[in-house]
Amino acid sequence: MIEVKDVTKIFKTKSGQLTAVDHVSLSVQKGEIFGIIGYSGAGKSTLIRLLNGLEKPSSGSVIVNGQEISSIKGKELRKARQKISMIFQHFNLLWSRTVAENIAFPLEIAGVPKAEREKRVQELIELVGLKGRGDAYPSQLSGGQKQRVGIARALANNPEVLLCDEATSALDPETTDSILSLLKDINERLGLTIVLITHEMHVIRKICHRVAVMQAGRIVEQGTVLEVFRNPQAEITKNFVMQVSDFKETKEAIEHILKNYPTGKIVKLTFVGNTSEQPVISYLIKEFQIEVNIVHGNISQTANGPYGTLIVQLVGEQEKVQKALDKLQTMNIQTEVIAND
Numbered sequence: 346m347i348e349v350k351d352v353t354k355i356f357k358t359k360s361g362q363l364t365a366v367d368h369v370s371l372s373v374q375k376g377e378i379f380g381i382i383g384y385s386g387a388g389k390s391t392l393i394r395l396l397n398g399l400e401k402p403s404s405g406s407v408i409v410n411g412q413e414i415s416s417i418k419g420k421e422l423r424k425a426r427q428k429i430s431m432i433f434q435h436f437n438l439l440w441s442r443t444v445a446e447n448i449a450f451p452l453e454i455a456g457v458p459k460a461e462r463e464k465r466v467q468e469l470i471e472l473v474g475l476k477g478r479g480d481a482y483p484s485q486l487s488g489g490q491k492q493r494v495g496i497a498r499a500l501a502n503n504p505e506v507l508l509c510d511e512a513t514s515a516l517d518p519e520t521t522d523s524i525l526s527l528l529k530d531i532n533e534r535l536g537l538t539i540v541l542i543t544h545e546m547h548v549i550r551k552i553c554h555r556v557a558v559m560q561a562g563r564i565v566e567q568g569t570v571l572e573v574f575r576n577p578q579a580e581i582t583k584n585f586v587m588q589v590s591d592f593k594e595t596k597e598a599i600e601h602i603l604k605n606y607p608t609g610k611i612v613k614l615t616f617v618g619n620t621s622e623q624p625v626i627s628y629l630i631k632e633f634q635i636e637v638n639i640v641h642g643n644i645s646q647t648a649n650g651p652y653g654t655l656i657v658q659l660v661g662e663q664e665k666v667q668k669a670l671d672k673l674q675t676m677n678i679q680t681e682v683i684a685n686d
């Protein structure tokens with residue numbers, strides 16, 4: 346659905362040339378939710394603007410829905426853009442228009458007749474959960490409701506792709522979750538391809554199928570969300586994964602247990618998919634006659650399935666502890682020894 350091939354974007358600034366996007370390649374499948382995560386200045390906004398032709402690459406090509414967005418312009422580009430919608434962090438609503446009139450706006454531009462427009466607006470209002478609020482003005486809505494209007498407006502012309510530029514960054518955590526659920530629901534119901542940019546790993550974990558991590562204009566890592574969570578490679582990715590893993594608590598818990606139980610091995614176990622539901626602890630105790638103390642545990646749901654980490658202290662004869670670790674590997678549970686006695 347989307348092919349970004351070796352794209353570089355260089356801006357000319359007063360202080361010289363600035364490479365915002367640096368030899369980026371990625372592909373997004375139809376119906377997928379693809380997340381791009383990075384800190385401020387990583388080049389995410391520039392990359393997403395390249396996807397709808399708001400920016401032109403300095404080199405490389407961008408193909409969306411079979412059309413080379415990077416080389417078309419004028420009327421042809423405007424037409425292609427109707428199928429590539431976007432929602433924004435600050436919603437970008439028209440403040441003097443009602444909810445219904447905001448949603449109708451892209452339909453007016455596309456020349457849809459009035460009766461058809463009104464019908465479509467009502468459908469969209471219901472789809473995003475704003476029934477009864479059609480006559481309200483944006484200033485009368487909460488942040489979450491404003492973003493729902495943004496989503497309805499973006500869906501008006503039945504796009505193939507929805508681009509989300511930090512769409513939940515201005516919202517509180519609960520509202521963020523409700524907007525993410527709405528996006529996931531729309532993705533599933535309409536088969537809409539979604540590309541989102543964010544600096545929050547929570548957003549990636551909650552709805553994305555695949556993720557690319559961006560740093561200084563480059564993609565330093567990409568893969569399924571489950572794989573990246575389980576086995577982050579780059580330092581920056583490890584930091585992002587830590588955002589959602591209560592690491593501080595874990596560190597304190599490990600220090601506490603090391604002080605109180607200075608024997609045994611402290612091991613981090615990582616489970617994915619079905620392995621997260623196996624009765625591992627009781628199995629280890631029974632099978633290897635070792636003591637297993639739980640230090641910390643956490644299971645998260647991702648769009649690719651559950652993923653969990655468990656930090657345990659294993660105490661017992663060294664040989665038995667080693668056998669238990671070997672066995673865990675064969676059960677597709679990743680083990681990492683954090684501290685030895």
Ligand SMILES: Nc1ncnc2c1ncn2[C@@H]1O[C@H](COP(=O)(O)OP(=O)(O)OP(=O)(O)O)[C@@H](O)[C@H]1O
Nearest residue numbers: 356358363365383384385386387388389390391392
């Ligand atoms: N039109 C422009 N002209 C000059 N420099 C630009 C332009 N747009 C972006 N940049 C620069 O390109 C780099 C990447 O910016 P970009 O906005 O794409 O990053 P980002 O990851 O989206 O960060 P943020 O979330 O802060 O917007 C930054 O150094 C920025 O200053």
